[in-house]
Amino acid sequence: MKKLLSITSAIAISCSSLLAQAAEEVNIYSYRQPFLIEPMLKDFEKETGVKVNVVFAKKGLEERIEREGKFSPADVVLTSDMISLFDLVDRQLVQPVNSKTINENIPVHLRDPDNQWYSLTMRVRNIYSSKRSDKPVDINYEDLASSKFKGKICTRSGKHPYNIGLVASMIAHNGEAQTRLWLEGVKANLARRPQGNDRAQVKAIKEGVCDVSLGNSYYFGKMMENDDQKAWADAVYINFPNQKTVGSHVNISGMVMAKYAPNKDNALRLMEYLASEEAQSIYARDNMEYPVNPKVPVSDTVAAWGEFKADPLPISDIAANRTKAQRLLDEVKFDL
Amino acid sequence: MSALNITELACAYDRSARKSSATADHLVLSGVNLAIEDGEIVCLLGRSGCGKSTLLKAIAGLIQPVSGTIELHGREVSSAARVMPPEQRGIGMIFQDYALFPHLTVFDNISFGLKGAFGQNKQTSEQVRQRVQDMLQLVNLYGLDQRYPHELSGGQQQRVAIARALANEPSILLLDEPFSNIDSQVRQHLVREIRDILKQQKVAGLFVTHSREEGFAFADTIAVMGQGRIMQQGTAFDIYHSPDNRFIADFMGAGNVLPATIEDEFHVSTPLGVVASTQPLSVEKAGTSLELFIRPQMVALSAVDKSEGSLTQASTDTFPQATITRQQFMGKSIRSEIHLDCCQGSYQLVAEHANPVAGNANVQLNIIPHDLVLFDADGLNARQKEEPHHDAQT
Amino acid sequence: MNHNLPTYWRAGSWLLALLLFSPVIALVLEALAPAGELFDHLWDTVLTTYIVNSVLLILGVGGLGAVLAIPAAWVMANARIPARDQLQWLLVLPLAMPSYVIAYIYTDLLEFAGPVQRFLRALTGWTSAADYSFPEIRSLGGAIIVLALVLYPYLYLLARTAFLEQSKSQTLASRLLGCSPLHSFFRVTLPMARPAIITGLALMGMEALGDFATVSYFSVPTLTTAVYDTWLGYGSLNAAAKISAMMLLVVMLLISMEKYSRRKQQLYQKNTGQEQRELIELSGWSKWLAIGWCWMLVILGFLLPSLVLVEYLIAYFDESWSSALFEYGINSLVVSGSAAAIACFIALFLGVYQRLQRTSFSRIPARLASTGYALPGNVLAIGVLIPLTLSDNLLNELLIHWHQSPIGLIFSGSAITLVFAYVVRFSAVAVGSVESSLGRVSPSLDMASRTLGCSPQEMVKRVHLPLIRKGMLAGLLLVFIEGMKELPATLLLRPFNFETLATRVFQYVSDEQLEYAAPAALVLVLVGLVPLIMLNRSLERQEQQ
Incomplete structure (x- = not known):
C-alpha cells in the first residue's frame, strides 16, 4: 500500500510539473516526425527563448484537439500533408493569422486567402523508374494504368495521405469516373499488394520486384545521403510526371494556428519563424524539400534534378476531393 | 493358472540404479514374490512408503524392473529386458481419486476402453450400449449414464470406475486405496459390494490399502508389505494371530508385550506369572529371553469382590490384582487400560472384553490360554524353525 | 456467508468499476447515433x-x-x-x-x-x-x-x-x-x-x-x-x-x-495432486x-x-545511442508501473467485494472493470479521450464559474491519461488473477477469521492478502509487461514531449529504420524480461504447492 501511494504521488508530481508551464512557451501538435522539425525548433528556442513543447502523432491529433475543446493547450499544428491540413480547417479547429511577415514569405497560391492555413514546404509526387531500362522521356500519372506496366508497379498504401492527395488531384483534373478507371488500371498493374513506405518501393525496384514506383521527391535526396540506401537510389531515375500536360502533383506540408491557442503571440512568432528564410533554408537543406519561401533556393541535390512544371491547380481545389478520393480507393479495393 | 505371478522382483526409482549396478540402497522393491490365482483377491497391506504403489506401477507397466519378472496368465510382461506397454496388458485399475474422465459422461467413461483410438467403435454401437448397460446394472447405477462425474457422489464415482474397468474384461483388477476417499458410513457397504462384484465376475484382484479392516473385509488373503518386500502372506486370521515378526504383529493391531521365558512345551513364565499355550512351543529357545505378545481380547478381567475375596479362576492361572485406569466403550467391545504394580515393576496393559466391569476399579486379571506369540531379540516369531523371508537388509 | 463491508468499500467498488467502464459507455453512446451512408x-x-x-x-x-x-x-x-x-x-x-x-x-x-x-x-x-x-x-x-x-x-x-x-x-x-x-x-x-x-x-x-x-x-x-x-x-x-x-x-x-x-x-479441479510427479524419459x-x-x-x-x-x-551504436533513452525508459517504467499497481489495487478491491458481498449484483463491478480488455488500443484511445476531455472541460468551466483561473487539461493533457488508458485496457488481467487466487482461498478461512474477531477489512489484510500475494504479483507483472509494449493508445494520448520506449521503437519501425531504435528496443525487451522471469518463478512455485 505504501508503495502504491508513493508511486501515485510520484505520478501526481510529475504530472503537475508538466502542467506547471513555463512563462514563455509554445505548444505544437505535430504530424511531422520530430527529427524533421527539431533543427528549426531548436533554432527558434535559441533565438527567442520560447520553450517549444511537442506532441507527435501520425494520426488522430485533430480528433484530440476537437475533444479538448476550448481548453486545448495546442497553439500550432504542423501537418505533413494537405489532407490533415484541410481536415483541421474544415472542422473549424483553426483561427486566421494576421501576419504581414508570413504573407510576404509565402506566395499567395500556397496559403489560404482567409489566412487560416499556410504551406511550409512542397514535395513532388514523383514516378521512380528502374535504371534497367532507359529514363522515360515523358511519363504521366495516367500512364501507370496502361498495360505496358503490367506487373511492374510498386506503391505504398493507397490510403496514405500522399496517395490520397494524388488521387484527389486526378479527380480534380480528370473527373471521378475517369479516375476510378485509372485506379483500377493501376491496381491491375501492381507487382505486389501496396505495402511499406516510399523508400521501400525504390528498394523493391532495385531488387527487381518492380520497375516503377510512386514516391515523394525528398526521399530520393534522403536516400542518397544514407549509406545503406544509396544503392537503392542509384538504381532508379527520378521522373517528374505530366510535364507536357497539367504538371506534376505537388503536396505540401503546412501549419495552422489552433483555434483556442493559449499562447497566441508565441504561436505567431513560431509561424513567422517557420516561414522565414532561416527556417526555410533548413527545410531545403536538411529535408530536401522545396521551400515555399521564394527567396530560399533548393538544395544542390534537389537542384540537380532540374526544373519542373508543377500542377498550378489551387491546393484547396485538390483537397476538396480528398473524401471522394478515399472512397474511390475503397471502392476499387486498392489496398486489398 | 496364476492370474499374476511375480518372481524375485526388484525395482528402483533412481535412474542410475535402474541402468547399471543397482545397490540395495536404491531399491524400492527387492525380492518380491507374489502369486494371485484366478478369481482370488489379495490385499497388499502396508504403511505408506512401503513400496505398495511402486509394486502396482510395476504390474501396470509403468516401471521397468531392475531384476525379476512379472507374469500375467503365464505371459511374461515385465523383466529387466522388456516391459510391455500398459495398454497391451489387459489390466484394470481402480484409483484412490477415481480417475474418471471429467469431460466424459458416465456412459462415455464406461465405454472408453470399448472404443478405438479416436472414439470410433470397435464393436457395434448396440454391443457397446448393451455392455455399458450391463455394467451399470452390475454396479447399481442404472439410469445414471448421462451424468457427468462431478454430478455423482464419491461412492458412485468409484462404482463407475469399477464398471469402466470391468467393461474391458481385465484379467486382473488392481485397486489402489479405492475406498480412502469414501465416507466411512458408505465405505463398509461399498467394500462388501465391490468384493461381491469381483467374485461374481470371477476377476482376480490385487487390493492395496493401509487399512487392515478394509483388507480383512475385502481380500481372501493378505500380503503384508514393509521395507520394500512382502513380509508375510496368508489369511487374515493367520497373520493376525501368528505374525511372523513384531512389525507385522503391531501393524495388525495393538497388543501387550511382556518379557517371557519358556518354561516347558506349553508354558511361559512372565513377571506376572505363568501363561499357558494351547500349541507346543519351541523348547530349544528355552532359557532365552523372549517377548510375549498378547492381543487385548486374550486378557480377561473379572471384578474382585473384596468382601468375599473369592476367585472364580484357578489360582495357578491368576495374576495379581490390578486397577482399571480407564474404560472406553468401543461399540463391539470395551477397551480397558489396566495398571498393575507387582513383581518388581509396574505394567500397563490393555484388555478388550464384551461387558463392562461392574463395581470398583479393582480387577482380577488373567490371560486366556491360546496359541502364544513369542518374539526373539530380533523381533522374529520364536516358534518358527525355518528362517523366514530373510534378506540382506535385516 | 455475507460480510458487511463498510459503505465506502461497496460504493467505491461500483465507482471504480464505472470509471473503468466509462470509455465503453462513451463508445456505445457514440455508436448508437446513425452513421449515415458512410457505414x-x-x-x-x-x-x-x-x-x-x-x-x-x-x-x-x-x-x-x-x-x-x-x-x-x-x-x-x-x-x-x-x-x-x-x-x-x-x-x-x-x-x-x-x-x-x-x-x-x-x-x-x-x-x-x-x-x-x-x-x-x-x-x-x-x-x-x-x-x-x-x-x-x-x-x-x-x-x-x-x-x-x-x-x-x-x-x-x-x-x-x-x-x-x-x-x-x-x-x-x-x-x-x-x-x-x-x-x-x-x-x-x-x-x-x-x-x-x-x-x-x-x-x-x-x-x-x-x-x-x-x-x-x-x-x-x-x-x-x-x-x-x-x-x-x-x-x-x-x-x-x-x-x-x-x-x-x-x-x-x-x-x-x-x-x-x-x-x-x-x-x-477435484484432483488431490498429492502424488509425486514423475517425468517421462x-x-x-x-x-x-x-x-x-x-x-x-x-x-x-x-x-x-x-x-x-x-x-x-x-x-548503429553511434547513430542510435542517446541519453534520452533513460528518459524514455523512465517514462515507460513510471506509466506502466503505476498502471500495474493501480490495476492490482482495483482488482483486489473488486475481488474482495465480489467475494464478501454475496448478492446477485456483487459480481458486476469486476465484470464491468474487465470490459476494457476487449477494446483494441486505438479504439480504447477514442474511448478514453471522450470521458477525460469531458471531465477536463467540466472542471475548467466550473473553475471559471467560481471565478478561478482554469487549470487546463489536467486529466487528458497529462500522463494520467496514459495510466488511465492502461488501467482500463489491462485491469482485466489483474482482476482475473486476483479472482482466481481468491477463489482458491477456502471460504471456511473467512468464517474462521471472522469468528476469531476480525473485521472484514482486517480479514482482507491479515488473511486474504498474504494468501493471494502471488496471484496479485502475477497480475501486476502481466499488466506491467503489457503496458510497456502498449502502442496505439500511447501514440495518441501522450502529453507534450513525452516519449516511451515503445513509441520510440515504433516510430522507427514505421519508418522502416528499426536499426536506429535498436537500443530502445533492446531496453524494452530487457525491462520485460525481469518481470517475466519473476512471473514464471511464482507460477512454478504455485504449481509445486
Missing part, C-alpha cells in the same frame, strides 16, 4: 474484407499458437529433457518481444534483399524476383506467424499449468483401457486441459484482434485498420465507434467462451523432436530477434 459505403466496399482478415487472423494465430504451444507445454509438464529448468522460463520470453519489432526483423530477414533469399539466390543462381517464388512475409500469413510467435506464451503458461494439475491416474487409467500414449493424449489429456487451452486461445485471439502495429506494418487491413480509417480518414467517429462495437461483440464472444470454459474448469527421435520443438520456439520467438537487435545495436 453503408464501407459495407459495400472494404468492410467484408477487413472482417474476413480479422477472423482469419484470429483463427490463424489461435491455430498456429495451439500447434506451437501445446506440445511445448506438454513436454515441459511431463518429460525430462536437457536444460528443462532453463527452458521453463525461456519459453515465456517471447512475451517480452513487441510484435512490431519481431515483425520488422522477420521482414528484414525474409524479404527479397534479406539474407535468407540472398543465400537462396547464391545457392541456385537465380537473379531476380521473377525467377522464383518465395512466400511474401508481408501478408496475412506472415502476420499470423509473427503474432503466434510472440503470443503463444499465454497459451503455453495456461496449458502447462493445466497439464501439471492433471492427475497421473487418469492418464494411467486410459493406458490400461487400451490407449497408446498418443491416443491417450488426444482422448484424455487434451480434453481435460480444454478449459485452460480455450482461455489461452481467447487471450491470444483478443490480442491478435487488437493488434495494430503488426498488421499495419504488414499492410494487412483488419478491423483495427478499419477503425483508424473511418475515424481518422473519413473523420467519422460514429462509424468508427460502430466498427469498434462490432469488435467488442467479437471479443465479448471470446470472453464468454473463456468464462464458460472456466466455469467447467472449477468443477474439474524420452528416447530416440521423440527426445530430439521435443528438444528441437522447444528450442525452435525460443529461438524464433526470442533469441534470433534479440541477436538481430544486438547486431543492429553494434552496427
Whole structure:
C-alpha cells in the first residue's frame, strides 16, 4: 500500500510539473516526425527563448484537439500533408493569422486567402523508374494504368495521405469516373499488394520486384545521403510526371494556428519563424524539400534534378476531393 | 493358472540404479514374490512408503524392473529386458481419486476402453450400449449414464470406475486405496459390494490399502508389505494371530508385550506369572529371553469382590490384582487400560472384553490360554524353525 | 456467508468499476447515433474484407499458437529433457518481444534483399524476383506467424499449468483401457486441459484482434485498420465507434467462451495432486523432436530477434545511442508501473467485494472493470479521450464559474491519461488473477477469521492478502509487461514531449529504420524480461504447492 501511494504521488508530481508551464512557451501538435522539425525548433528556442513543447502523432491529433475543446493547450499544428491540413480547417479547429511577415514569405497560391492555413514546404509526387531500362522521356500519372506496366508497379498504401492527395488531384483534373478507371488500371498493374513506405518501393525496384514506383521527391535526396540506401537510389531515375500536360502533383506540408491557442503571440512568432528564410533554408537543406519561401533556393541535390512544371491547380481545389478520393480507393479495393 | 505371478522382483526409482549396478540402497522393491490365482483377491497391506504403489506401477507397466519378472496368465510382461506397454496388458485399475474422465459422461467413461483410438467403435454401437448397460446394472447405477462425474457422489464415482474397468474384461483388477476417499458410513457397504462384484465376475484382484479392516473385509488373503518386500502372506486370521515378526504383529493391531521365558512345551513364565499355550512351543529357545505378545481380547478381567475375596479362576492361572485406569466403550467391545504394580515393576496393559466391569476399579486379571506369540531379540516369531523371508537388509 | 463491508468499500467498488467502464459507455453512446451512408459505403466496399482478415487472423494465430504451444507445454509438464529448468522460463520470453519489432526483423530477414533469399539466390543462381517464388512475409500469413510467435506464451503458461494439475491416474487409467500414449493424449489429456487451452486461445485471439502495429506494418487491413480509417480518414467517429462495437461483440464472444470454459474448469479441479510427479524419459527421435520443438520456439520467438537487435545495436551504436533513452525508459517504467499497481489495487478491491458481498449484483463491478480488455488500443484511445476531455472541460468551466483561473487539461493533457488508458485496457488481467487466487482461498478461512474477531477489512489484510500475494504479483507483472509494449493508445494520448520506449521503437519501425531504435528496443525487451522471469518463478512455485 505504501508503495502504491508513493508511486501515485510520484505520478501526481510529475504530472503537475508538466502542467506547471513555463512563462514563455509554445505548444505544437505535430504530424511531422520530430527529427524533421527539431533543427528549426531548436533554432527558434535559441533565438527567442520560447520553450517549444511537442506532441507527435501520425494520426488522430485533430480528433484530440476537437475533444479538448476550448481548453486545448495546442497553439500550432504542423501537418505533413494537405489532407490533415484541410481536415483541421474544415472542422473549424483553426483561427486566421494576421501576419504581414508570413504573407510576404509565402506566395499567395500556397496559403489560404482567409489566412487560416499556410504551406511550409512542397514535395513532388514523383514516378521512380528502374535504371534497367532507359529514363522515360515523358511519363504521366495516367500512364501507370496502361498495360505496358503490367506487373511492374510498386506503391505504398493507397490510403496514405500522399496517395490520397494524388488521387484527389486526378479527380480534380480528370473527373471521378475517369479516375476510378485509372485506379483500377493501376491496381491491375501492381507487382505486389501496396505495402511499406516510399523508400521501400525504390528498394523493391532495385531488387527487381518492380520497375516503377510512386514516391515523394525528398526521399530520393534522403536516400542518397544514407549509406545503406544509396544503392537503392542509384538504381532508379527520378521522373517528374505530366510535364507536357497539367504538371506534376505537388503536396505540401503546412501549419495552422489552433483555434483556442493559449499562447497566441508565441504561436505567431513560431509561424513567422517557420516561414522565414532561416527556417526555410533548413527545410531545403536538411529535408530536401522545396521551400515555399521564394527567396530560399533548393538544395544542390534537389537542384540537380532540374526544373519542373508543377500542377498550378489551387491546393484547396485538390483537397476538396480528398473524401471522394478515399472512397474511390475503397471502392476499387486498392489496398486489398 | 496364476492370474499374476511375480518372481524375485526388484525395482528402483533412481535412474542410475535402474541402468547399471543397482545397490540395495536404491531399491524400492527387492525380492518380491507374489502369486494371485484366478478369481482370488489379495490385499497388499502396508504403511505408506512401503513400496505398495511402486509394486502396482510395476504390474501396470509403468516401471521397468531392475531384476525379476512379472507374469500375467503365464505371459511374461515385465523383466529387466522388456516391459510391455500398459495398454497391451489387459489390466484394470481402480484409483484412490477415481480417475474418471471429467469431460466424459458416465456412459462415455464406461465405454472408453470399448472404443478405438479416436472414439470410433470397435464393436457395434448396440454391443457397446448393451455392455455399458450391463455394467451399470452390475454396479447399481442404472439410469445414471448421462451424468457427468462431478454430478455423482464419491461412492458412485468409484462404482463407475469399477464398471469402466470391468467393461474391458481385465484379467486382473488392481485397486489402489479405492475406498480412502469414501465416507466411512458408505465405505463398509461399498467394500462388501465391490468384493461381491469381483467374485461374481470371477476377476482376480490385487487390493492395496493401509487399512487392515478394509483388507480383512475385502481380500481372501493378505500380503503384508514393509521395507520394500512382502513380509508375510496368508489369511487374515493367520497373520493376525501368528505374525511372523513384531512389525507385522503391531501393524495388525495393538497388543501387550511382556518379557517371557519358556518354561516347558506349553508354558511361559512372565513377571506376572505363568501363561499357558494351547500349541507346543519351541523348547530349544528355552532359557532365552523372549517377548510375549498378547492381543487385548486374550486378557480377561473379572471384578474382585473384596468382601468375599473369592476367585472364580484357578489360582495357578491368576495374576495379581490390578486397577482399571480407564474404560472406553468401543461399540463391539470395551477397551480397558489396566495398571498393575507387582513383581518388581509396574505394567500397563490393555484388555478388550464384551461387558463392562461392574463395581470398583479393582480387577482380577488373567490371560486366556491360546496359541502364544513369542518374539526373539530380533523381533522374529520364536516358534518358527525355518528362517523366514530373510534378506540382506535385516 | 455475507460480510458487511463498510459503505465506502461497496460504493467505491461500483465507482471504480464505472470509471473503468466509462470509455465503453462513451463508445456505445457514440455508436448508437446513425452513421449515415458512410457505414453503408464501407459495407459495400472494404468492410467484408477487413472482417474476413480479422477472423482469419484470429483463427490463424489461435491455430498456429495451439500447434506451437501445446506440445511445448506438454513436454515441459511431463518429460525430462536437457536444460528443462532453463527452458521453463525461456519459453515465456517471447512475451517480452513487441510484435512490431519481431515483425520488422522477420521482414528484414525474409524479404527479397534479406539474407535468407540472398543465400537462396547464391545457392541456385537465380537473379531476380521473377525467377522464383518465395512466400511474401508481408501478408496475412506472415502476420499470423509473427503474432503466434510472440503470443503463444499465454497459451503455453495456461496449458502447462493445466497439464501439471492433471492427475497421473487418469492418464494411467486410459493406458490400461487400451490407449497408446498418443491416443491417450488426444482422448484424455487434451480434453481435460480444454478449459485452460480455450482461455489461452481467447487471450491470444483478443490480442491478435487488437493488434495494430503488426498488421499495419504488414499492410494487412483488419478491423483495427478499419477503425483508424473511418475515424481518422473519413473523420467519422460514429462509424468508427460502430466498427469498434462490432469488435467488442467479437471479443465479448471470446470472453464468454473463456468464462464458460472456466466455469467447467472449477468443477474439474477435484484432483488431490498429492502424488509425486514423475517425468517421462524420452528416447530416440521423440527426445530430439521435443528438444528441437522447444528450442525452435525460443529461438524464433526470442533469441534470433534479440541477436538481430544486438547486431543492429553494434552496427548503429553511434547513430542510435542517446541519453534520452533513460528518459524514455523512465517514462515507460513510471506509466506502466503505476498502471500495474493501480490495476492490482482495483482488482483486489473488486475481488474482495465480489467475494464478501454475496448478492446477485456483487459480481458486476469486476465484470464491468474487465470490459476494457476487449477494446483494441486505438479504439480504447477514442474511448478514453471522450470521458477525460469531458471531465477536463467540466472542471475548467466550473473553475471559471467560481471565478478561478482554469487549470487546463489536467486529466487528458497529462500522463494520467496514459495510466488511465492502461488501467482500463489491462485491469482485466489483474482482476482475473486476483479472482482466481481468491477463489482458491477456502471460504471456511473467512468464517474462521471472522469468528476469531476480525473485521472484514482486517480479514482482507491479515488473511486474504498474504494468501493471494502471488496471484496479485502475477497480475501486476502481466499488466506491467503489457503496458510497456502498449502502442496505439500511447501514440495518441501522450502529453507534450513525452516519449516511451515503445513509441520510440515504433516510430522507427514505421519508418522502416528499426536499426536506429535498436537500443530502445533492446531496453524494452530487457525491462520485460525481469518481470517475466519473476512471473514464471511464482507460477512454478504455485504449481509445486
